[in-house]
Amino acid sequence: MNRSRALKASLLFAALISTTSAASWTGGVDNVSDGSSWWIHRHSATMKFDLSGSVEGDIAPIAITPAGRVLSPYYSGRSDLEANDVRLRERTSALEGTYSSEELIGLRSEAEADVNLTYAKPAGSNVWTITWEENWPVTLNASRTVDYVGKSINDRDFAGNNGDLVGASFLYNGELSRERNVALRLDRLNATVVATNETIVSADVFTTKSTVYDITSHSTGVADLRYRQVDSRGDLINLGEERYSGTYDITRKVEMESVYTNETEEKDWLSCCVGGCSDLDPCEIASWGEVGVFDCACS
Amino acid sequence: MTRLFRFIVPIACFLIFQGVYAIDISFSASSGGGTVGIAGSYDVDDSVGVSGKASASFDGGVSMTDSQSLSGSGDADIKQVMYGSGGADYVLNYALDILGATSIKGTGRSTLTPVAGSASRSVSTTGTSLMTSELSGVQGGDFAGVWSYGQSADVSTTQSVDTGQSVTASQSISAEGLYVWAYGGAIDAYGNWAETSVGVLDGRVVADQEVEAGNSAFANQTAELEGGYGWAWAAAEDEEGNEAWTESYVEDGDITTGQYAAADDGASASQTTVVEGEDGRAESYAEDDEMNRVMTWAMIENGTLETDQMVWAGEDWWFDDEGAVASQHTFIEADRGNATSMAWDDDGNFASTSASMTNGTLETHQDVWAGDDWWFDYEGAEAYQDTFIEADRGNATSSARDDDGNFANTSASMTNGTLETLQGAWAVEDWGDDYEGVEAYQNTFIEADRGNASSAARDDDGNFANTSATMTNGTLETYQGAWAVEDWVDDYEGVRAGQWTMITAENGSAMSRAEDTNGSYIKIGAEVENGSLETNQWVEAVNSARGYQNTSIVGDFALAFCEANNTDRSYFAYVANRIDGNASLEFEGNATVNASEAWANLSSHAEGDRIRGLATSTFGTISDEYWGSCNYDIVAYENGTSGFLAIAKGTTI
Numbered sequence: 001m002n003r004s005r006a007l008k009a010s011l012l013f014a015a016l017i018s019t020t021s022a023a024s025w026t027g028g029v030d031n032v033s034d035g036s037s038w039w040i041h042r043h044s045a046t047m048k049f050d051l052s053g054s055v056e057g058d059i060a061p062i063a064i065t066p067a068g069r070v071l072s073p074y075y076s077g078r079s080d081l082e083a084n085d086v087r088l089r090e091r092t093s094a095l096e097g098t099y100s101s102e103e104l105i106g107l108r109s110e111a112e113a114d115v116n117l118t119y120a121k122p123a124g125s126n127v128w129t130i131t132w133e134e135n136w137p138v139t140l141n142a143s144r145t146v147d148y149v150g151k152s153i154n155d156r157d158f159a160g161n162n163g164d165l166v167g168a169s170f171l172y173n174g175e176l177s178r179e180r181n182v183a184l185r186l187d188r189l190n191a192t193v194v195a196t197n198e199t200i201v202s203a204d205v206f207t208t209k210s211t212v213y214d215i216t217s218h219s220t221g222v223a224d225l226r227y228r229q230v231d232s233r234g235d236l237i238n239l240g241e242e243r244y245s246g247t248y249d250i251t252r253k254v255e256m257e258s259v260y261t262n263e264t265e266e267k268d269w270l271s272c273c274v275g276g277c278s279d280l281d282p283c284e285i286a287s288w289g290e291v292g293v294f295d296c297a298c299s
Numbered sequence: 300m301t302r303l304f305r306f307i308v309p310i311a312c313f314l315i316f317q318g319v320y321a322i323d324i325s326f327s328a329s330s331g332g333g334t335v336g337i338a339g340s341y342d343v344d345d346s347v348g349v350s351g352k353a354s355a356s357f358d359g360g361v362s363m364t365d366s367q368s369l370s371g372s373g374d375a376d377i378k379q380v381m382y383g384s385g386g387a388d389y390v391l392n393y394a395l396d397i398l399g400a401t402s403i404k405g406t407g408r409s410t411l412t413p414v415a416g417s418a419s420r421s422v423s424t425t426g427t428s429l430m431t432s433e434l435s436g437v438q439g440g441d442f443a444g445v446w447s448y449g450q451s452a453d454v455s456t457t458q459s460v461d462t463g464q465s466v467t468a469s470q471s472i473s474a475e476g477l478y479v480w481a482y483g484g485a486i487d488a489y490g491n492w493a494e495t496s497v498g499v500l501d502g503r504v505v506a507d508q509e510v511e512a513g514n515s516a517f518a519n520q521t522a523e524l525e526g527g528y529g530w531a532w533a534a535a536e537d538e539e540g541n542e543a544w545t546e547s548y549v550e551d552g553d554i555t556t557g558q559y560a561a562a563d564d565g566a567s568a569s570q571t572t573v574v575e576g577e578d579g580r581a582e583s584y585a586e587d588d589e590m591n592r593v594m595t596w597a598m599i600e601n602g603t604l605e606t607d608q609m610v611w612a613g614e615d616w617w618f619d620d621e622g623a624v625a626s627q628h629t630f631i632e633a634d635r636g637n638a639t640s641m642a643w644d645d646d647g648n649f650a651s652t653s654a655s656m657t658n659g660t661l662e663t664h665q666d667v668w669a670g671d672d673w674w675f676d677y678e679g680a681e682a683y684q685d686t687f688i689e690a691d692r693g694n695a696t697s698s699a700r701d702d703d704g705n706f707a708n709t710s711a712s713m714t715n716g717t718l719e720t721l722q723g724a725w726a727v728e729d730w731g732d733d734y735e736g737v738e739a740y741q742n743t744f745i746e747a748d749r750g751n752a753s754s755a756a757r758d759d760d761g762n763f764a765n766t767s768a769t770m771t772n773g774t775l776e777t778y779q780g781a782w783a784v785e786d787w788v789d790d791y792e793g794v795r796a797g798q799w800t801m802i803t804a805e806n807g808s809a810m811s812r813a814e815d816t817n818g819s820y821i822k823i824g825a826e827v828e829n830g831s832l833e834t835n836q837w838v839e840a841v842n843s844a845r846g847y848q849n850t851s852i853v854g855d856f857a858l859a860f861c862e863a864n865n866t867d868r869s870y871f872a873y874v875a876n877r878i879d880g881n882a883s884l885e886f887e888g889n890a891t892v893n894a895s896e897a898w899a900n901l902s903s904h905a906e907g908d909r910i911r912g913l914a915t916s917t918f919g920t921i922s923d924e925y926w927g928s929c930n931y932d933i934v935a936y937e938n939g940t941s942g943f944l945a946i947a948k949g950t951t952i
Contacts, residue, residue, distance in 0.1 A: 023330040023357045030323040032340070039325075115355040117326045121341075123348030123371035128322055128341075197320045197342075 023111040027132045029193045029200060036200040040191050042115075044084035044136045049107035056100035059150060075099055083109035086138040086184050086209075087160040097150010097174075109138040127201075130193040140184040147177045152221070159184055159213055162205075163230040166213035166254045173221035183212040190260060204232035206260035214253040219244070227254050321376070328355035328363055333385035333413030335363040344373030347403060362412045369405030369422065374398050386414030389438035389462040393420055394431070401426035415463035423455040427476075434458040436466045440488025441512040443468040445481070452476020465513025475503035483520070485512035491562035493518035493535040502526015515563035525553035533568055535560035540588035541612040543568040545581075552576015565613020574604040585610035585623040591669040593625035595640040602633020622670010622678075631661040642669035642680040647702035648726035652682035652695075659690020679727030679735075688718040693747075699724035699737040704759035705783035709739035709752075716747020736784030736792075745775040750804075756781035756794040762840035764796035766811040773804020793841030803831040811846055813838035818866040819897075821846040821890040830854015830882065843893035850886040857882035857907070861899040863892035865939070872899040872935035872942070873915045880908030896938040903931045914944040923948055 023046075028039035061070045073096040081088045088105070113135040121128045146155055152174060158167025159182045170176050187208040194201045217223065222245050229238035244250065320342050327336030337353055351367030369375065374397060381391040391411075397403055405422035416436065424430050427449055435444025443466040447456040458470040472481045480498035493516035497506045506522035515537075522531045531554055534544035543566035547556050556572040565587075572581045581604060582596030597606045606629040614621040622644065629638045638661065639653035654663045663686035671678040679701070686695045695718065696710035711720045722741030727734070736758075743752045752775060753767030768777045779798030800809045807827045814820035821844040825834045830853045838846035850859050860875035871892075878884055888901035897916070905912075905928070912923040916937040921944045923931070930949040936942050 023328070023361065025328040025355055026325070026336075027327075028323075028325040030325075032321040032323060032342075111330075112357055114357075115328060117324075117353040117355075117365075118351070119324055120350040121343070121348060123346055126345045128349075130324055132326070195322055197322065 025115045025134070027117065027191065029130055029195055029203075031195055031198070031200050033197060034199045038193055038200055038203040040132065040205065042084060042134060042136070042189070044109050044111035044138065046111050047083060047107065047109045049081070049105065051103065051105040054100070054102040058098050059094055059096050061096070081105065081107055081140065083107060083138045083140070084111070084136050084186060085160070085162045086140050086186050088140055088142055088157070088182060088184070089160075090144070090157040092146070092153070092155045094148055094153035095151035097148055097153070099148050099150070099153075101144065101146045103142070103144045105142045107138075107140045109136070111136045126196045128195045130195070132189075132191040134189040137188070138184070138186040140182070142182045143180065145177075145179045148173070149175050159211065161209050161211040161256075162186060162189070162207045163234060164209070164211050164228065164256050166211060166227040166256070168215055168217075168226075169222070169224040170217065170219050171222040171224070173219045175218070175220045178215060178217035178219070181212075181214040183210075185210045202233070205234070206232050207258060208260050210255070210257040212253070212255050215250065217250045218248070219250070220247045221245070223248055223250060225250070225252060227256070229256050326353050326355070326363075328357070328361050330357045330361035333361050333383070335361055335383045335411040335413060337363065337365055337379065337381050337409065337411070339377065339379040342376040344371070344375065346373040347371035347375045360412065362410070364411070365407075365409045367407045369403055372400055372402050375403060381409050381411055381416055381418055383411050383413045383416050386412075387438055387462075389416055389436060391416050391418050391436045391460055391462070392434070392444075393418065394433045395420070395422060397424055397427055397430045399426070399428035400424040400430065415461070417459065417461040419457065419459035421457040424449070425453045427452055427454060430454050432456050432458060434460050434470070435468060436460040436462045438462040438466050441466040441486075443483075443485040443510045443512045445470040445483045445508060445510065447472050447474070448478075448480040449474050449476050450478040452479050454479060456481070465511055467509065467511040469507070469509040471507045473505045477501055479504050481506050481508060483508040483510040483518055485510035485516045485518060487512040487514060487516050489514070490538040491516040491536070493533070493560045493562050495520040495533040495558060495560060497522040497524060497531040499524045499526035499529035502529055504529070515561065517559075517561045517563070519557070519559040521557045523553070523555045527551060529554055531556045531558060533558035533560035533570070535562040535566045535568060537562040537564065537566050537613065539613075541566040541586070543583070543585040543610045543612055545570040545583040545608055545610065547572045547574055547581040548579070549574050549576040550578040552579055554579070565611060567609070567611040569607075569609040571607050572605070574599065575602070577601055579604050581606045581608060583608040583610040583625055583627070585612035585625060587612040587614070587621060587623050587670065589621070589671070590645045591622040591671070592643045593623040593641065593667045593669055595625040595627045595665060595667060597627060597629040597631065597638040598636070599631055599633035600635040602631060602636060604633065604636065605630040622668060624666075624668050626664070626666040628664050629662070631656070632659070634658055636661045638663045638665060640665040640667040640682055640684070642667035642682055644669040644671070644678060644680045646678070646728070648678075648680040648700070648728070650680040650682035650697075650699040650724045650726050652684040652697040652723060654684055654686040654688065654693075654695040656688045656690035656694070657692040659688065659693065661686065661688045661690065661693065663687075677727065679725060681723065681725035681727070683723035685721045686719070688713070689716070691715055693718040695720045695722060695741075695743075697722045697724035697739050697741070699726040699739055701726035701728070701735065701737050703735070703785065705737045705757070705785070707737040707739040707754075707756040707781050707783055709741040709754040709780060711741055711743040711745065711752040712750070713745045713747035714749040716745065716750065718747065718750070719744045734784065736782060738780065738782035738784070740780030742778045743776070745770070746773075748772055750775040752777045752779060752800070754779045754781035754796050754798070756783040756796060758783035758785070758792065758794045760792075761816040762794045762814070762842070764794040764811075764813040764838050764840055766796040766798040766836055766838065768798060768800040768802060768807070768809040770802045770804035770807040773802065773807065775804065775807070776801045793839060795837065795839040797837030799835045801831070801833045802827065805829055807832045809834045809836060809850070811836040811838040811848070813840040813844040813846055815840040815842055815844045817894065819892045819894075820844055820864050820866065821892050822862045822864070823848045823888060823890055824858075824860055825850040825852060825886065826856070826858040827852045827854040828856035830857070843891070845889070845891040847889050848886070850884070852882060852884040852886070854882050855880060857884040859884060859886035859888065859901070859903070861888035861890035861901055863890040863897035863899050865892050865894075865897050868939050870897055870917045870937045870939050870942070872897040872937050873913070874899045874901045874933040874935050875913040876901065876903050876905055876931060877911045877913070878905055878907035878909065882907040896936065898936045900934040901931065905929055905931060912946050912948065914946055916942050916944060918942050919944065921946055925950070
């Protein structure tokens with residue numbers, strides 16, 4: 001290894017990118033009566049992406065002119081991967097020191113299946129049910145190790161999956177070693193809007209997905225860890241944020257999963273009630289219970 | 300531009316006037332640079348059920364299909380836009396507006412790609428206060444759309460639109476009510492347009508319509524309607540301004556029609572129509588960009604009208620000709636019926652032909668033309684008919700007037716019988732060697748209680764010529780005509796009329812008269828009772844007048860005469876033969892009048908119970924009477940200051 005303060009690195013990358021044309025779709029419901037509006041936009045591709053690589057070296061000043069002008073030593077790297085709202089984002093910047101890392105990424109996505117819209121308003125009711133169904137699966141697996149000793153390193157990442165998010169930020173670390181594994185999977189999406197002539201009553205985006213984020217680290221600066229999980233309406237249901245300033249050894253694994261099936265809802269198979277009871281309050285549909293179901297009778 | 304605006308307005312209305320209680324549902328998909336989408340706005344009563352399904356596919360490029368259904372009763376206001384972009388951008392628009400329906404049933408389908416789209420919509424309503432259903436498409440500046448409308452009506456309509464190589468729209472409608480109407484229109488990027496429409500007040504309609512735009516425009520429809528007042532029409536105009544339309548309507552009756560209009564290097568329209576009702580009419584009109592115009596129509600009162608009509612206006616139909624053409628083939632059985640065709644050229648030349656009848660049948664072929672450069676440099680207006688009438692009364696007439704005021708007419712009429720005629724009239728310029736003028740001819744056969752055929756011409760200087768044949772209770776066959784011309788051969792101008800006529804009847808006569816600009820005239824004639832008359836007559840007036848006849852008469856009574864009369868200077872010459880009882884007359888005579896003399900003569904062979912020869916002038920009269928068989932040579936002459944009369948008779952035993 002040449003110690004002439006020049007950056008030396010050994011790199012091994014193997015990447016394969018296979019894509020078809022990107023595909024997207026947009027759905028929306030506007031209620032002219034009260035101006036309420038709901039829209040969704042999805043973007044994906046039938047795609048395969050693999051990356052493997054390693055780097056090892058010294059982050060050191062280098063002379064770039066015969067007169068001896070020296071370029072300050074630094075390392076920076078970034079990666080952004082996204083398919084159908086399944087994301088992995090990484091940012092790293094380091095000052096003079098020794099740096100090594102290994103990374104493995106595999107991304108698979110498909111955007112070939114039909115996207116279906118159904119909408120219905122039964123006669124005798126003012127309730128509209130509008131549903132989009134998407135089967136554009138995505139799988140994203142990524143593992144990464146980082147070892148650094150030097151002046152300072154900032155290393156941040158987060159993994160997002162259709163509203164859910166897990167991430168870590170290591171800032172101002174003189175020493176950092178971390179190992180991270182991410183497994184993201186998206187199976188399908190069902191977006192359902194319930195509206196009346198007066199307003200949009202509800203809008204739910206049901207995604208069947210799982211998110212696994214596993215990290216082991218040793219840090220000497222600031223370590224921020226966070227996660228967020230949302231429900232079908234985008235409302236926050238689980239949240240965690242932690243900050244460790246100092247020297248820490250951290251082990252953390254986060255697993256999040258949402259599974260929605262296409263089971264027939266009670267209000268649907270009791271079509272006589274929904275279709276025949278014109279005074280049905282759509283706001284009560286969400287809390288439709290046994291009493292309501294079996295006491296409902298069509299005259 | 301006005302028509303384009305009319306097409307755009309419904310689209311603009313869709314964008315601007317969405318219902319205040321509407322729910323809008325949008326769905327679009329993109330891939331490979333192409334986009335397709337559907338947007339719908341729904342303002343429907345609680346009693347109306349709506350369901351739909353749309354599917355976006357991404358295999359081999361993006362595409363979208365949708366299907367939907369509608370059911371229930373009450374009000375529904377639905378607007379949909381379907382579109383594709385990234386190839387040949389297009390937009391399809393659908394609008395359905397229903398008020399107060401006792402029942403509603405509807406379905407729809409669409410298939411969309413970035414370069415082509417198709418959509419179909421079907422809706423049936425009963426007891427509807429008001430309903431409209433509109434489906435249209437626009438692509439690359441080409442537009443086509445169909446509309447259905449019903450007021451206090453039951454309406455069932457299936458509409459479709461396609462884009463791709465061209466934009467087409469079609470609909471099938473079955474409707475009954477106070478007012479129902481269906482319309483299809485297309486206009487291409489260059490301004491060629493075509494439209495078709497059918498409607499009825501207090502009645503029913505069954506119709507199929509189709510329109511197309513794409514470097515040209517076409518519209519056609521087949522329709523059946525019945526009601527208090529109904530109509531159907533098709534029209535087209537090309538980018539040059541050539542225009543054509545065809546139309547039929549009825550009061551208290553029904554129409555069955557097939558109509559077509561096209562704007563494609565010219566404009567044309569045609570119809571095959573049957574009208575049955577109290578009042579009915581079918582008409583067609585064409586006008587080229589230089590104002591050559593033609594029109595043809597047929598009309599009835601209390602009866603049936605069957606007609607095939609065609610009109611065209613444009614250029615280069617055959618070679619370099621341009622102008623307008625119309626034709627009709629019509630059969631009428633009615634209390635009253637009429638078929639007429641007219642032509643006007645851009646210089647003011649005019650020709651028309653017409654046939655009419657009362658209480659009977661009429662069948663006619665008519666053709667008219669107005670234009671320029673027909674064959675070589677020939678231009679003008681022409682009208683023809685081939686007609687057969689069997690009726691209480693019948694008439695056929697043709698006339699022409701040129702831009703200088705020359706006029707010619709020919710006419711045939713009858714009472715209680717049949718009339719068959721082939722006739723025409725034209726007003727032309729540059730026919731042959733600078734010839735211009737007007738002419739009218741007929742070849743007619745009449746078998747009736749009364750019959751008449753006549754032809755007349757008057758030139759722009761006031762010269763006039765007329766020939767006519769009349770009979771009672773018999774047959775009349777005539778070939779006759781009249782013309783007023785200028786620059787014929789060596790600058791000849793004037794008027795002429797002539798006839799060859801054969802009459803077999805209780806009473807019959809054939810007369811010809813020519814009058815010059817000074818009022819001097821010649822008149823020749825022949826009459827028969829209970830027998831036959833065959834005559835060949837002609838007269839002319841060219842600053843003077845002269846005439847000739849060659850006549851054969853066999854009957855109870857015979858008369859033939861020639862008269863020349865200078866009315867300005869009050870002198871005349873008249874010669875005649877008259878036979879009473881068992882008459883047979885072979886007669887040849889001449890008459891001439893000009894500014895200086897009047898002269899008439901005859902040469903005849905006469906047989907009969909009482910034969911008379913006559914010569915007369917202002918100086919006196921001489922006559923001869925005989926029975927049996929004899930030959931006459933009779934002359935009358937006068938020049939204002941002197942004259943003579945002479946009768947020479949030869950007898951045979």
